[in-house]
Amino acid sequence: MRLIVPLQGVVQGRGGLFVGSLIPCCLFYFLQLYLKRRRSPPPPDPDSSTELPRTSSRSSRIGRVRVSSRAVPLAKPPDSPYYIGLERVKTDPYDPLTNRDGIIQLGLAESTLCFDLLQRWMSENLMDSLMLQSDGFDISSIAMYQPFEGLLELRVAFADFMSRIMGGNVSFDPSNMVITAGGTPAVEVLAFCLADHGNAFLIPSPYYPGFDRDIKFRTGVELIPVHCRSSDNFTLTVSALEQALNQARKRGSKVSGILFSNPSNPVGNILSRETLHAILSFAQEKNIHVISDEIFAGSVYGDKEFVSMAEVAAASGDFDKSRVHIIYGLSKDLSLPGFRAGVIYSFHEDVINAAKKLMRFSSMPVPVQRILISLLSDTRFIEEYMAAHRQRIRDKHFLFVEGLKQIGIPCAESGGGLYCWVDMSSLLTSYSEKGELDLFEKLLSVAKINATPGTACYCIEPGWFRCCFTALADEDISVLMERIKLLC
């Protein structure tokens, strides 16, 4: 359209044939001259190479074969401080007995708080779960092909478990569920199914830095941060969503959905029923999807009730539920990241059907399914475990936050998750992204602490760090505070 704008005067009668001729004529004439000068000899026919002699000299001229352009960025070392920190810990991990000068890991959201309970359960039940103690053990029960989306018994067990940890007010239908090899492929497969390459999801920021890889690596879906602020404890609001959507649409982005974590990662706050309702109402109005990552749903330790988006969707007849999709997994709430257990729960039949087929790439091995069927169905153990899990996070959280408070470092209010969102802005030499990254490096190199800086989470206020505390012993927290003091 731009090209013809100069001629609008002509068309609208405010010019004549002469003006209408001269302008395009000149433009075309000079364009031709320009193109003629630039014209280069025709490129060699790629097929002509087949007629060259097959000599080693030719081979050596060809050089090294190249990988795809999409693999090139993946082959490079990471540039996000989140991954840089994780890599650095591997080279020199802190150990209270063998490496007291090593780097303390606050970058990875994993919990060892209830390993005693898990150890007991596994010691007592693992053989039974694989049916190895009975005479009826049949190798075909673990060795053969099974449906990629997970055994029905496992989906039934997961549905019951999810309902249980989410307060029992919501039920999950196993036929709306697909089992995935961890939460990560669950996120990716949903992104693939809900948005096309180049489309976008709105995502409240600060957000979990792994989402960049989970979503962008392969699906080509963009993430548009909806900036939340410390002034209201980084809580998502519909007006912020509305503004971000309008801006995105003005830039020409096609927004396919809203993705958020609840409890939020990295802040740890819990979305209220009213906020969930408002988000769903907004998504309905804009006819976009809602993806609720509820992987920390059972790691809630505050007074605030956790409500699943599935419950809100099911409770109201006004909504088209098919736009609601839940991500879940056992890496956080059951402290089993090594088991690679994730779930896609969706009210959209097409999403479930497509995800089932995509599970050929991310299915869970049958032996692990058998173990998890037993574990999740052991309701007495699950009740005991969940109570301990919550209580122990609450205690550790208190210890961690109090420790920081005593050295003058505040944390955002939180009610869930295996981490705190820590305001270290008082330690910045300059209140900027650079200042934050300098502090990140100083924490790593001087204090020997790996904490994830806010910039990796797209936080717009410098100085915030995500600190995961559920793999720390109480003694480690004392060591940690001494180290941070050095920087104060």
Next chain:
Amino acid sequence: MRLIVPLQGVVQGRGGLFVGSLIPCCLFYFLQLYLKRRRSPPPPDPDSSTELPRTSSRSSRIGRVRVSSRAVPLAKPPDSPYYIGLERVKTDPYDPLTNRDGIIQLGLAESTLCFDLLQRWMSENLMDSLMLQSDGFDISSIAMYQPFEGLLELRVAFADFMSRIMGGNVSFDPSNMVITAGGTPAVEVLAFCLADHGNAFLIPSPYYPGFDRDIKFRTGVELIPVHCRSSDNFTLTVSALEQALNQARKRGSKVSGILFSNPSNPVGNILSRETLHAILSFAQEKNIHVISDEIFAGSVYGDKEFVSMAEVAAASGDFDKSRVHIIYGLSKDLSLPGFRAGVIYSFHEDVINAAKKLMRFSSMPVPVQRILISLLSDTRFIEEYMAAHRQRIRDKHFLFVEGLKQIGIPCAESGGGLYCWVDMSSLLTSYSEKGELDLFEKLLSVAKINATPGTACYCIEPGWFRCCFTALADEDISVLMERIKLLC
């Protein structure tokens, strides 16, 4: 360029300013008039919808939210006879004791021939492999995050195992290896890393019908069949590759590599060292990749020696090894598809680095890694198992092929794999794809046999069927032959 072609005469001096003015002037003038007439009132601003009242009537006007365009085909039922057959078996599976009239499964390449050995090993060693029988069991050894590409001990064990089953003449470097959740993601991740969306691989046909899903579903890489013929037992030749490559390039396809199975699937023939050398030489000359799927390498039962492409690449200093990539897994040779154990082996550093990162979507759970470390390291068991596995496939193959021969149905010559490539052209009512699909349907509905028709494998000669025989008991083969006789 097309638009300015009419003005070339002007530029080349065979016209003048007048002609050069008049033509573009007229074109622009009429274009403006045309556009003005077509101009419609401005479309409603999508963002203005935010001002509409949020009523349920508006919601109901929006309708159901849509999935991505790439998920739409995945959400539909399968259209390949390969998957149709597999689905049909699920509804009515043959069982010699409980469902003698059910459909006999010849469509799935899985083996139960050595389940007695596996059952014994698992009963005796599974607890040890998870360290559950010793006092030193530590839940953190299976529960925590581990490198997505697989534990080093597992990669070492895999390297040794692969070398062993491939005749001991080739060694594998664990640092060139990535463990995947089955052979399927191994294929996909390689396709992603070696070719961009819209690029293509040459693939000798008939080929394994699952490749269509494994490769096309998500990576957008095309497969160009290189048709092989019964006259030379469907063996791949370099001249056929050359011809296919030239044709593809003429059509504008960018060919990034050659993908093939060795032993071939569905035919079961084994590529000679000379053919492998010629393929690699061809790939070197064209500067494309070579992907050798060797997932049946240990399921060789004939007299012909199996040679890995890794051996050929390593043996010759003339080649740029970095173009060679191997797919392996335990679903076939160790009869453990339920374990979802695959391997990418690549000489290209960038491919390994990129694949490691992509393993966040397809990593193997740690408990399964622990079991496999023990299993693959138990060399005495592995030797016993592999000898039995080969001998029992050979015996079953003989029984199956002889049975067919007696009712006048020949098979292609084969030396590996869990299947035969059966020439049922004598049973066709018409020598065409339609005739073949009619026979497929008749086999399913009348004889109650699910065999994969050649058309699903892109075979250009009608009447060939892939029949997997390694999950059949000897008695089942008799039942099968009686049923096929009905159609003769």
